[in-house]
Amino acid sequence: MCNTRVPCAPHGGRTRCACPPPCRSTSTLLLCDITTATPVRLTVVDDTVATLGLEARFPDLPGSHAALWSGGALTYPADPNGAAGDGTQVYRTAVGRITATSPPACEGATGTLTISARVTQNGPGAGQAQVGSLRLYRNTMLTGFDNVTPNAPVGHVETLTVSAPITAADLASGNLYVALYLETFHVTSKSWTADQFSITAQLNGCTVQFLRTFVIDCNTGTVLRHSDTTLDGRPYTPTGQVGQCSTASDSSI
Incomplete structure (x- = not known):
């Protein structure tokens, strides 16, 4: 209804009020x-044990590790002897550098990074004491790990999971590394299969x-x-x- 105090004008024999807009x-x-909880897209690219400063009994696993980082299967062949041919332990090691583009809005944010992988002990020999580990590094500093069950017998299957705090700066600088080492010789030779690798990260703030x-x-x-x-x-x-x-x-x- 029009405000009657607003001037009215004749219109076709009728009176129409002019209603102003509100x-x-x-x-x-x-x-x-x-x-x-902002998820971050991550990728892993091959690196070497030299980056992490690991000792001689943790030699690189030869060849590309890309199949593992993409969630596929990677074989750790059995070694015939120790690191220096002396019967000592050998832990073949796959190292990957974690890369990510942290969203610009996340500068200064903190969060959690989680990695996981399944390992299978294929033999022919049984594991001896410490037989492997999934590890997360910041540069050369170990920030988290999950060890394979000691003395793992032939046929042993286990999923390893590591979670550690991270910052957006860590992701931007590319100073995070994953390493999966497995015992390929100690007393006896043994091979392994690693698969079902996954990596996730979320930033808060x-x-x-x-x-x-x-x-x-x-x-x-x-x-x-x-x-x-x-x-x-x-x-x-x-x-x-x-x-x-x-x-x-x-x-x-």
């Missing part, structure tokens, strides 16, 4: 969406900036609706805890 204003804020625009009733100050967009104008849906960063702009229409 008064609306907008206010736009720059807000921060602080997420609690990533901060995404976005714009929230409010439509406000000029007369009552009531917020009628709001919409969220990225800084370049695309629709955005917050996923974490939203807080005010700073006032971006105010305008009226």
